[in-house]
Amino acid sequence: LPSDLEWSLAIGLEDAASDTPELRMKNGPRLYPWGGSWPPPKDFGNYAGTESAEGKPSWWGTIPGGYTDAFPRTAPVGTFPPNKLGLYDLSGNVWEWVDSTFTADSVSYLTRGGCWGSDRPAYLLTSRRSLAFSTSRNDETGFRVVLAPSD
Numbered sequence: 001l002p003s004d005l006e007w008s009l010a011i012g013l014e015d016a017a018s019d020t021p022e023l024r025m026k027n028g029p030r031l032y033p034w035g036g037s038w039p040p041p042k043d044f045g046n047y048a049g050t051e052s053a054e055g056k057p058s059w060w061g062t063i064p065g066g067y068t069d070a071f072p073r074t075a076p077v078g079t080f081p082p083n084k085l086g087l088y089d090l091s092g093n094v095w096e097w098v099d100s101t102f103t104a105d106s107v108s109y110l111t112r113g114g115c116w117g118s119d120r121p122a123y124l125l126t127s128r129r130s131l132a133f134s135t136s137r138n139d140e141t142g143f144r145v146v147l148a149p150s151d
Contacts (some may be wrong), residue, residue: 002146004100004129007014007112011090011126012083021110021129022102026058028127033091038121039063045092048119061119073116073139077120092116096128108133115140 008015015024034044048070053060078088095111110132114124
């Protein structure tokens with residue numbers, strides 16, 4: 001799994017290595033993968049569009065303004081455009097585990113990137129970190145494998 005700092009670099013952030021993930025989130029830029037405005041552009045990623053409410057209770061939240069994408073739940077990898085580094089799906093689809101904890105004494109790990117059920121602006125900020133226990137399992141969380149070059 002990538003570390004929190006590696007994931008930040010992949011999405012285009014240059015976080016301070018000396019800060020904790022908690023401080024990196026608190027002090028991070030209020031930017032989205034598509035820029036500084038809300039909501040996301042049409043078909044930018046797999047988020048909580050109107051299609052995600054199908055079969056959900058009436059209180060299920062969706063992105064205001066009628067945002068929609070073609071997938072009510074997870075989408076195939078590479079469906080949406082890559083970022084500037086050529087990496088896919090760093091925003092939306094599934095929260096991604098990173099090999100870092102929120103604070104030094106935390107028992108929970110971090111997830112990054114938002115998911116198909118993310119409907120709030122704060123969930124899709126590039127600096128957002130969410131907490132999850134390593135025993136958590138659901139269809140909103142996945143992982144990304146990072147390969148390091150051999151020496």
